[in-house]
Every structure is written in structure tokens, then in C-alpha cells.
Amino acid sequence: MNEFHPAKRSNADCISGIRRSKRGQIKISYGEDGAGRIFHISEVDSGSNTGCFCPECKAPLIAYKSKRKLTRDHFGHRTDYACATAPETGLHKFAKQVLCENRALLLPPQIGRHEEATNYIRDAYMFSYDIVADEVIMPNMKPDIVVKRGQYELLVEIAVTHFCEEAKLDRLRERRLSAIEIDLSKVLRDASREEHVDAVLKSAPRQWLFNKRVASAEEQFRQLALDQANAVRAQHDKDWGGLAADLAAAYGGDVEVGDTSWFQAMEYAGIEEYVAKPIIGGGCFIVCAATWQSAIIHRFVLRCYGDITPWEVTEWLAEENFLKPAFRLPPVQGGTEMKKYLKAAVPDFRPPEDVVTEFMLGLARQGLLYKGRTRWSSRTPNAEKARNEWNQAKTAWRRWQEIKVVLVAIQKDAKRGSTVRKPCALRTNGERRSRLSNSGRKPG
Ligand SMILES: [Zn+2]
16 A cells, blocks of 8 residues: 555644645655755746756655645655655755855854752854864764854754754763754745755754853853852761760660560560560650550550540650660751761661550551541550550559568468468469469569
């Protein structure tokens, strides 16, 4: 199937600026003579003796020009065959010819940009040149046109369908070669010769691919940003470097077991598996994870129906001297900048309230706490069950203390001569009772 013989003109044809003749041929605005000179359709007579060839495939062209102007004047291949890219190739070659025949073109404005910063160096202006070099071959590069004025050399790229690739941009930057790109992609292919000349020299969009002044302005911006970042860094080192060193040393310091009665309370309540969880940043506490975590549950779950926030829990831990001295000044005072600095400077650094929050989230997942929108509560079925277990254990402990008094009295009597058997009921009432007797400590 010949894709160049569509039955009807499609929308796509109009969008791309390509028109097809009644015979299905692509309408071409430019032909090329035997010497390589490009002619617009307006410059030749109608008919087959144009002496022009297709700029793409070199096939002879016929000029279709109608006095009645029913269709726009155009070239067509003398054969039925029409190459699809001929209009683009013709325009590209014509643009190069225009630059060679003229001595001034509009250069884009010079604007240095870096992130939010912008530096307007120079507005767009007409650049006059006295030398033009076509077909210049540079190492790894073949610019469309090179124009010169004195020592200044400017590469000009013409984009009709192909724009400058990243690799070529890199080479231009590397060699610091001034270069612009003129964008003819939106120019109508069948516009008049004058319109095309104007587009090439002035009206078509154009941009710098590389410009030394723009590059050095952007380099200055980057250097300035780097200097500012270094100054901020130095100030942070001065403000918080000492604290970071203290915190790093504190994380490496020893951890005590602490008061084991907190953990025993968890055993009495039957929730010992909820504690002793390793948490990143937990090195901020003087005691091991089992102890500080048990203390939180004991204080805010077993002893009251907690209505709390992680921040309040952390403050309580600080008041009770659970925090190592370096962490007693809450890092939140320094704001997010300080936290960022400490996180970068101290491996595994986390503010204590973050550590507490993670632990409390774990308790919420296990149903011991309920996380509300702003506050946390321990009015949950799991917490209720733990409180009951713990209260029963406390009652049993008090009874055991009373019985112990009786036993001591009996033993004293025995020493005085009589032998009495210990009441066996005291030893057979379950495992928890025996743990109580082993530890001999009060639950909570
Ligand atoms: Zn052709």
C-alpha cells in the first residue's frame, strides 16, 4: 500500500503543515538545482522545465502554479512517488541558505538561571556577522552553520524535526562553544518565501544551547548557593556540633537494667511480651528497653486510664530521669533544622519523643492503646484485661503478706518445740502465686 495516496485529506496533514496534491503527492515548497541552490516555488516558472530536484531524493520536480489560485503553488515529484520528509529537508536547507546570504540574525536573550534565581544579562538583539561557514566539521560535531564576527564564533542549529540532543549539549558545554538553536518546527511548510526568511532571521523561537556569559552567571549562582550552604553548615557545626558529639557518645554509653519491678508488673498483668522491643534511637534512655517500656505501660495503662500524648509521656520519662543527660534538653527546641543536622551528624539519631511514639504505635497495634486524632487513650478491652490481672495479682500479694506474718509466728512457735505443717493451699494456687513468692516483691 502506498501511504502517500490517501483517499481524503486528513486532519494530521493540516496540523503538520503538509499539503497533498489531488494525485496524493506531498506539496513541496522548495526545489534544489544541480548546484545545490535552493529555490522557493515563487522563484520558478510553472511546468516541468524547472531544473529543480527534490532536496531529499533528488528526483526531478514539476512546478504546479495556477493563476486561478485554487491551490497553493507547489512542487511535485515528476513520478508518482513522493518522499515524506521532502518539505522538512527543503525548509532546513533553505534556512541554511538564508543564513549564508544574510549578515544579521536575532539572538535570544541571555538569562542566567539557578533554581529560583534569575539574572537578565542581555535582551534579545540583532547580531551582525561578516563570515559564514557552511558544512563545518568539528570533532564529533557537525553544526548546521557557523557565523563569525571578528574572533567571536557562533554555531547555529536549525531544528525542523530534530532538536539538539543531550550528548551534543554536553559537548558544547565541555568545549564552551557559543551556540543557538532556531526552532522552525511550528513554521508552516507552505508559507511564503518572505515568511520563511523572517522566521529564520527573527521571528521563529530560538534559544541558547550554550553561552559563556549565561554559563558563568549560572556558575556564579551555583557557587553562591554552595558558599551559603557551607556558611550555614559552619554555623550549625558551631551551634550544634558539641551536642551532636555528646549525643553520639551517649548512644555508645552503657545501659543499666534499672528497677526490675516495672517489668515484674508486666508479668503480673500478663503483658510481658509487649515490652523489651528494640527501637532505633532507644539508646537515649539510661535503662534497657524492658525497663523504660514497662515504666510507660505501668504509669499510663495499669495505674490510670491514660489520656496522653507521646510528648507528655516523654516529658514524664525526662522528669523521672530515664533520659541520659545529653538528651534532657529536648532537641525539638532547635526546630526541624536542628533535627535534620543531628540526624545527619549522629548515626541512628532520633529525638526521644519519636522513639516513644514508635513504641506507643506498637502498643496501639496490639490493642493496648487507642490512638485518637490528637490524644491517646488506654480505655481498650486489652488494657482493661491487663489492669484486672494486675489488680488480682496485687490482692494476692497482700494476702500472701498477711499469711507470711502468720507463718513466721508459727515458725517461732515450732522453734520453741512444737512442729506444724505449712498450709499446702498457699503453694498450690497457680504459677503466678509461686512467682510472687520467689521474687518477694510488691507488684507495682
Ligand atoms: Zn523526493
